[in-house]
Amino acid sequence: MTKLLQSIVDGLGVGSTYALLALGISVIFGVMHLVNFAHGELITIGAYASYFFFLHGGSWWWMPLIIIGSAVLGSVVMELVAFRWVRHASPFTLLLTSFALERLSHALWQIFVSPKQRAFPKPSWVFNQFKIADISFEVMDVVTIAVTGVTLALTAVMFKRTLFGISVRGAAEDFDAARLMGVRANRVISGAFAYAGFLAGIAACLIVMRSPAAEPSMGADWLLKAVIAAVIGGLGSFTGAVVGGLVLGLLETLTRVYLPDIAEGWDKFSTAVVFILIAAFFVIRPEGVFKVTHAERV
Amino acid sequence: MLEVDRITTRYGAITALHDASLSVSAGELVAVVGPNGAGKTTLLNTVAGLLRPATGRIRFEGNDVTGAEPARLVRSGLALVPEHRRLFKDLTVDENLRLAGCTVKSPERRRRLEEASELFPVLRAKWTTSAGYLSGGEAQQLAIARALMSNPRLLLLDEPTLGLAPTMVDVVFELLARLREQGRTMLVVEQNATRALRLADRGYLLRSGRVVTTGTGADLAADTGLFDSFIGTEAAPQR
Numbered sequence: 001m002t003k004l005l006q007s008i009v010d011g012l013g014v015g016s017t018y019a020l021l022a023l024g025i026s027v028i029f030g031v032m033h034l035v036n037f038a039h040g041e042l043i044t045i046g047a048y049a050s051y052f053f054f055l056h057g058g059s060w061w062w063m064p065l066i067i068i069g070s071a072v073l074g075s076v077v078m079e080l081v082a083f084r085w086v087r088h089a090s091p092f093t094l095l096l097t098s099f100a101l102e103r104l105s106h107a108l109w110q111i112f113v114s115p116k117q118r119a120f121p122k123p124s125w126v127f128n129q130f131k132i133a134d135i136s137f138e139v140m141d142v143v144t145i146a147v148t149g150v151t152l153a154l155t156a157v158m159f160k161r162t163l164f165g166i167s168v169r170g171a172a173e174d175f176d177a178a179r180l181m182g183v184r185a186n187r188v189i190s191g192a193f194a195y196a197g198f199l200a201g202i203a204a205c206l207i208v209m210r211s212p213a214a215e216p217s218m219g220a221d222w223l224l225k226a227v228i229a230a231v232i233g234g235l236g237s238f239t240g241a242v243v244g245g246l247v248l249g250l251l252e253t254l255t256r257v258y259l260p261d262i263a264e265g266w267d268k269f270s271t272a273v274v275f276i277l278i279a280a281f282f283v284i285r286p287e288g289v290f291k292v293t294h295a296e297r298v
Numbered sequence: 299m300l301e302v303d304r305i306t307t308r309y310g311a312i313t314a315l316h317d318a319s320l321s322v323s324a325g326e327l328v329a330v331v332g333p334n335g336a337g338k339t340t341l342l343n344t345v346a347g348l349l350r351p352a353t354g355r356i357r358f359e360g361n362d363v364t365g366a367e368p369a370r371l372v373r374s375g376l377a378l379v380p381e382h383r384r385l386f387k388d389l390t391v392d393e394n395l396r397l398a399g400c401t402v403k404s405p406e407r408r409r410r411l412e413e414a415s416e417l418f419p420v421l422r423a424k425w426t427t428s429a430g431y432l433s434g435g436e437a438q439q440l441a442i443a444r445a446l447m448s449n450p451r452l453l454l455l456d457e458p459t460l461g462l463a464p465t466m467v468d469v470v471f472e473l474l475a476r477l478r479e480q481g482r483t484m485l486v487v488e489q490n491a492t493r494a495l496r497l498a499d500r501g502y503l504l505r506s507g508r509v510v511t512t513g514t515g516a517d518l519a520a521d522t523g524l525f526d527s528f529i530g531t532e533a534a535p536q537r
Contacts (some may be wrong), residue, residue, distance in 0.1 A: 022303045163397070163400055166393050166396055167397055167400060169386070169388065169389060169393075170386045170393075171395075173386045173387065173388055173389070174384055174386060176368075176384070177380065177384040177385075177386065178349055178377050178397070179347075179348070179367070179368040180346060180348070180368050180372065180377070180384075181372065181398040181400060181444065181446055181447075181448075182368075182369050182372035182373060182398070182400050182401040183397070183400055184367075185369065235367055297331075
């Protein structure tokens with residue numbers, strides 16, 4: 001029972017990070033019908049920003065601001081310099097553009113910084129543990145779940161109550177109809193990218209607090225998981241992205257812990273097992289957990 | 299108020315509008331009628347900025363607005379109630395209206411929301427219902443209420459009675475008559491040709507993307523030969 005509870009907390013910890021990234025991917029997909037494969041680069045940008053910040057004497061108190069700020073800026077610039085020019089192109093062109101951005105980002109970090117990992121100190125409390133009724137929890141897991149919970153609650157309020165949130169939901173449903181209501185295409189798309197950047201920035205904070213290092217390809221693994229989470233939830237569904245992220249995190253942790261211990265290193269297969277389970281799920285329900293019928297292209 | 303001067307609009311290789319011209323003066327209700335595929339919706343979508351004409355000019359209140367973004371046109375006083383309503387089905391009635399009030403500041407938006415709830419009592423009762431759960435008549439009223447949120451000086455309506463039950467068709471026509479009495483300028487594309495023309499000050503008959511005739515609403519409505527030749531009985535069911 002203790003093992004199960006600890007695994008669930010671990011799973012929710014990883015899953016919340018997937019959820020934040022998947023939600024950003026779904027928001028962008030909603031307004032542009034683009035699966036942004038360069039979204040993971042925002043984590044890399046955040047990590048390098050914190051590395052340089054540390055190099056110049058920065059402290060962890062200001063780090064979240066630096067990471068989130070750089071991720072928001074990175075996301076907005078990405079839209080401005082790349083996606084805006086191909087907005088009306090085919091989905092394939094949009095996809096290729098996102099791949100190109102992802103590759104370009106890797107190359108730039110490799111050339112201008114280093115292909116090697118650049119580490120910096122982590123906050124002292126990250127791996128501290130505390131016990132409740134004989135179950136030990138990592139402080140970072142609780143921080144991750146709490147930060148994600150608050151962020152998602154604020155996101156829900158933003159989407160429900162603010163004019164920007166309603167505009168994004170409306171634009172995700174029918175972009176032309178939103179334009180006919182006076183919604184400015186550039187503003188809502190830039191805003192969506194900024195918000196996706198904000199979510200990725202929070203995810204990047206949680207990631208670099210655990211593993212305080214920057215390297216050119218660090219966003220790629222997270223991106224793959226986040227895209228899978230968004231697809232599990234039903235691409236374009238905001239609630240689905242969160243559910244997909246949490247489910248993926250839980251599946252990963254539980255399979256790692258509970259896979260039969262038949263050979264040394266068997267737990268390395270946990271990711272493969274998770275992907276097989278997801279593939280089986282898509283055979284039964286190809287549209288994901290939440291079916292999205294709209295999502296018109298711009 | 300609106301001058302459409304010889305516009306041609308194409309979808310790829312297909313030309314949907316050929317050199318179409320029309321005008322709407324302040325306070326007028328102008329109806330555009332014609333058979334299916336005549337280019338009526340293309341005409342409204344081009345005026346509203348969803349489509350860019352290949353040739354020709356569009357002027358609104360003296361300004362050239364050819365190819366302008368829909369969001370800019372809404373802000374300059376022109377709104378479209380699109381064909382099939384295109385409501386945001388996942389958004390509530392209130393959210394649909396708030397989104398449509400994005401062109402004005404918060405206090406003014408609140409005032410207009412109150413106005414909408416007074417003008418459309420049926421919507422007041424469904425304020426927090428998702429638009430996807432509204433009946434056809436309620437949905438059409440929401441579509442019109444939504445377009446009115448920007449307080450347009452020119453309201454374009456594309457097939458406002460399409461797919462509605464006869465009683466609801468009456469409700470929509472009564473609403474159009476009321477808006478007209480209030481002095482609202484309107485350009486209406488309507489399948490109920492005779493009824494629309496009877497309400498209209500002037501009408502245009504469109505066929506195969508071309509304006510084939512124009513006249514006062516009453517004259518066009520009374521011209522039975524015109525209907526038989528150009529529109530057909532399907533488009534004039536309520537003579």
